Amino acid sequence: MSEIGLPTVLLSPRQVASESIGVRRLLIAVALGFLTLFLVLPLAIVFSEALSRGPVAYVAALLDPDARAAIALTLTVAAIVVPLNAAFGIAAAWAIAKFDFVGKNLLITLIDLPLSVSPVVAGLVFVLTFGAQGLLGPWAAAHGLQIIFALPGVALATLFITFPFVARELIPLMQQIGSAEEEVALTLGASGWKTFLTVTLPNVKWALLYGVLLCDARAMGEFGAVSVVSGHIRGLTNTIPLQVEILYNEYDVAGAFSLASLLAFLALVTLGFKSWLEWRSDRGVAGQAAR
Amino acid sequence: MTLSIAGAAFKKPSALPGFAPALGATVLYLTLIVLLPLGALIAKASTLGFAGLWAVAMEPRVLAALKTTFGVSFAAALIDVVFGAIVAWTLTRYRFPGRRLVDALVDLPFALPTAVAGIALAALYAPNGWLGAPLAAIGVKVAFTRLGILVALTFVGLPFVVRTVQPLIEELDKELEEASATLGASRLRTLLRVALPPLIPALLAGLALAFARGVGEYGSVIFIAGNIAYVSEIAPLLVVVKLEEYDYAGATGVAAIMLAVSFVMLLTINLLHAWSRRRLGDV
Numbered sequence: 070m071s072e073i074g075l076p077t078v079l080l081s082p083r084q085v086a087s088e089s090i091g092v093r094r095l096l097i098a099v100a101l102g103f104l105t106l107f108l109v110l111p112l113a114i115v116f117s118e119a120l121s122r123g124p125v126a127y128v129a130a131l132l133d134p135d136a137r138a139a140i141a142l143t144l145t146v147a148a149i150v151v152p153l154n155a156a157f158g159i160a161a162a163w164a165i166a167k168f169d170f171v172g173k174n175l176l177i178t179l180i181d182l183p184l185s186v187s188p189v190v191a192g193l194v195f196v197l198t199f200g201a202q203g204l205l206g207p208w209a210a211a212h213g214l215q216i217i218f219a220l221p222g223v224a225l226a227t228l229f230i231t232f233p234f235v236a237r238e239l240i241p242l243m244q245q246i247g248s249a250e251e252e253v254a255l256t257l258g259a260s261g262w263k264t265f266l267t268v269t270l271p272n273v274k275w276a277l278l279y280g281v282l283l284c285d286a287r288a289m290g291e292f293g294a295v296s297v298v299s300g301h302i303r304g305l306t307n308t309i310p311l312q313v314e315i316l317y318n319e320y321d322v323a324g325a326f327s328l329a330s331l332l333a334f335l336a337l338v339t340l341g342f343k344s345w346l347e348w349r350s351d352r353g354v355a356g357q358a359a360r
Numbered sequence: 361m362t363l364s365i366a367g368a369a370f371k372k373p374s375a376l377p378g379f380a381p382a383l384g385a386t387v388l389y390l391t392l393i394v395l396l397p398l399g400a401l402i403a404k405a406s407t408l409g410f411a412g413l414w415a416v417a418m419e420p421r422v423l424a425a426l427k428t429t430f431g432v433s434f435a436a437a438l439i440d441v442v443f444g445a446i447v448a449w450t451l452t453r454y455r456f457p458g459r460r461l462v463d464a465l466v467d468l469p470f471a472l473p474t475a476v477a478g479i480a481l482a483a484l485y486a487p488n489g490w491l492g493a494p495l496a497a498i499g500v501k502v503a504f505t506r507l508g509i510l511v512a513l514t515f516v517g518l519p520f521v522v523r524t525v526q527p528l529i530e531e532l533d534k535e536l537e538e539a540s541a542t543l544g545a546s547r548l549r550t551l552l553r554v555a556l557p558p559l560i561p562a563l564l565a566g567l568a569l570a571f572a573r574g575v576g577e578y579g580s581v582i583f584i585a586g587n588i589a590y591v592s593e594i595a596p597l598l599v600v601v602k603l604e605e606y607d608y609a610g611a612t613g614v615a616a617i618m619l620a621v622s623f624v625m626l627l628t629i630n631l632l633h634a635w636s637r638r639r640l641g642d643v
Contacts, residue, residue: 088547093454100450101462103443107515108468110490111480118483157389164382170371176386178626182394185622187576188474189596190615193603194397197404202608204400228393252375261377283471290473292579297600310475310579317479317583326483329476336471344464 115333118326130327138305139312139328143289145220146308150227150288155281158235162273163265165236166243167251177240183232191229192297195222218300223308226294231284238280242273275346286339290332398619405616408609416613421589422598426617429595432506433574436513437521440570441563444521451522452529466523469516474579481512482583504586509594512580517570524566528559528636561636565629572625575618 088096120127130136161180165173183191199216200206209216216222250272254264270277292310299306307315309328316325371379405413416422451463469477485492485502495502502508532555540550578596585592595618602611 087453088551092547096446096450097454097456100443100447104447104462104465106491107511107518108465110484111477111515112468112472114483114490115476115480157386160382160389161386163378164386167376168371168374168379168383170379170383176390178630179390179394180386182398185572185576185626186398187578187596187599187615187618187622189578189599190401190576190619191397193599193611193615194401196603197608197612198397198400200608204403225393225397229397232390232393248374248376255375255377264376265378286471286473290476292473292475292478293596296578297603310473313475313479314583317482322479322483325479329473329479332473332476336468336473336476339471340464340467343467344460348460 112333112337115326115330118322119330121326122323126323127327127330130324131331133324135307136312136324136328139307139309140331142220142223142306143308146224146227147285147288149224150231151281151285153228154231154284155235155277157232158239158280158284159277161236162239162243163269165240166246167248180233180236183229186229188230188291188293189297192226192294195225195229195298199225217298218306220306222298223295223306226298227288227291230291230294231287234284234287235277235280238276238283239273242276243269246272275349279343279346282339282342286332286335289335401612401615401619404608404612408613408616412609413613413616416610417617419610421593422595422610422614424590425593425595425598425614428506428509428593429575429618430621432509432594433513433571433577436510436517436574437567437570439510439514440517440521441567444518444566444570445525445559445563447518448522448526448529452526467519470519474516474577475583477515477580478512478583481508481515481580485511485584503584504588504592506585506592508584508586509581509592512584513574513577516577516580517574520569520573521563521566524569525559525562528562532558558639561632561639565632565636568625568629568632572622572629575621575625 087093131140161176164170165177196217197203198205199209199222201210203217206217214221216225250268251264254268255261259267289308290310291308292314295308296311296314299308299311301307301311301315309332313325313329313332316322316328408416417426447466451459451466482503484490485495485508487493487496487501487503489503492503500507502511536554537550540554541547545553576596578594578600581594582597585594585597587593587597595614599611599614599618602608602614
């Protein structure tokens with residue numbers, strides 16, 4: 070508005086307060102070039118290599134007995150890990166977002182802790198806990214429990230790694246929403262459970278779903294932690310990522326990428342779902358969708 | 361309910377139910393899944409003592425791996441800060457076809473399993489790969505060198521920088537830039553003196569996050585690195601190698617050193633967040 074009164078200014082402040090068209094194009098080109106090099110090409114080569122021997126070989130690689138065993142184990146681990154971490158993510162979010170108590174920030178930091186621990190170290194801690202020389206190793210052996218180099222070890226390491234995913238999606242959203250609606254429901258006579266199921270849950274359902282999807286994608290794709298505790302017993306304790314590693318090291322590149330393409334596809338679904346949630350909340354359809 | 365009397369000072373009163381079971385379940389689960397296992401590591405590390413840890417760190421092969429891990433992680437984090445800032449700025453300030461798709465793609469390193477990223481990068485930069493072949497023609501070798509580790513760590517660290525900086529660019533007050541322009545500053549000067557300063561804490565936090573992630577990264581690195589002792593071995597790999605040799609003390613030592621660095625980084629990141637909040641609060 071003020072520029073009308075300033076005839077000497079040739080460009081409006083809005084135009085001056087941006088880069089020239091040449092600089093813009095250069096920056097866009099740099100950004101897109103960098104992302105193509107580091108993100109698009111790695112993604113493209115997964116599918117290109119997977120299909121390099123044709124669709125028949127692709128399907129055959131997925132139906133190989135070791136591959137099927139790996140897929141089954143991965144699905145089993147995810148079926149154990151995701152519901153547990155979802156349940157505890159909800160409990161943690163309820164305690165943290167709806168109440169004020171001493172040590173809350175410490176608790177939030179501790180929940181985030183697995184994110185800053187190297188996956189390999191996450192695997193190591195379970196070997197040190199339950200391995201033959203570990204703290205609980207003799208106890209587990211005395212009770213005939215095989216934990217390390219078996220399904221329980223793989224599940225525990227995955228639980229550790231994916232512990233924060235659901236809680237992290239829910240806590241900020243539930244803090245932002247506040248507890249006024251729950252208080253109204255309780256005042257009107259609803260029980261605590263009914264309030265949670267009919268008031269809280271509908272408000273956070275998309276964030277919960279996204280957290281579950283993130284948790285699932287990571288649970289199925291975890292490599293470092295699982296690699297340390299699994300013992301690499303083919304057909305028994307190999308998850309999809311471990312089977313990918315074995316195939317790749319045996320120079321069955323197409324086979325490795327065929328299995329890898331399943332996980333890459335899951336990653337793309339996760340990204341697509343997140344974009345859809347953001348698009349929804351940008352348009353204000355949900356108003357309260359995740360981030 | 362039983363907690364309400366004893367916990368009066370511990371918790372602010374609230375009309376909502378379920379505090380004790382929710383908190384109790386969370387703390388119990390956290391203790392069993394995260395704290396006790398980490399405690400086992402710390403217990404094992406403390407039997408080594410400081411001298412024992414120092415001896416592990418000073419083994420030539422461990423020392424070389426630690427140097428590689430920290431050095432290359434830092435270099436990759438710096439690359440991510442530069443290009444991540446450009447990507448974040450471009451995605452926030454400019455409109456171009458496919459922007460939403462590109463924005464979604466930035467999270468790929470979060471979502472793609474590390475082993476998948478690892479074999480993809482290894483295949484890309486192999487001597488006969490899409491990028492490896494042209495690079496080999498000009499004499500640049502990426503696979504099985506530290507350069508390969510740099511590529512992998514740049515990949516995993518990128519979203520940490522972009523997603524840390526992006527929200528702050530969105531919040532930048534454009535009127536300040538307009539004021540600076542009308543007062544006669546060139547665009548470059550406006551960017552450096554007006555737009556950049558509020559972003560610095562976020563850029564540093566992004567640097568710390570990308571660095572911390574790089575130090576612990578395993579899956580996406582080991583395939584492209586080739587894992588040649590003293591050349592392209594990373595610290596997480598040595599944990600695995602020592603475990604395979606049943607050298608539990610050695611593995612614990614390397615892990616404890618990595619864990620200590622992660623905690624320092626976590627602390628740094630929290631301090632940077634606090635600094636950033638204070639700065640923005642002043643405006």
